[in-house]
Amino acid sequence: MRDIFERDKSGEMVSITDPDYPKIFEVIRRATKKTAALNNLVTDDFDKIREVFSDLIGKKLDDSFAMIPPFYTDFGLNIEIGKNVFINHACTFMDRGGITIEDDVLIGPKVNLITTGHPLEIENRRSTLSKPIIIKKYAWLGANVTVMPGITIGEKAIVAAGAVVTKDVPPNTIVAGVPAKVIRNYIE
16 A cells, blocks of 8 residues: 555545544644744845755755745645746745646745645545646746646746636646636747
């Protein structure tokens, strides 16, 4: 049988009554402590921010990475970040399903990347279902964007401020609204 982390990340339903759930909760507690440390840093000390964020996600970040705290995550260890990525302040990454951010991505303030949801059936609603989010090269997510579980944001796509993304975003498009819809195609 696969461990609870593999089951969780692969999209299987995980119940808080699962005998292995305390393992997930321990990682959540770790992430809470690490984000508290991150959020107490001076915002212009990018080397220290990069160091603490690397510790939070368990991977060394490229020197081109920049972020402005505060930052929030429920897990931390399922975040992958490429080169030349900028994350603005007050973002929330719920990454149990996995978040991949490729090179040259811009993420505006208060962006929410949510990989975990709940089943619709009332008897299972306290359980979770996780699906990955992938943000391709050169994408730009405007302020206060929310990306739901299982979404891919295409290469060079722009997600307008305040959009709620519930379907994949094609490359070279601009999407806006709730739910987000393509409002324009473009080619550079």
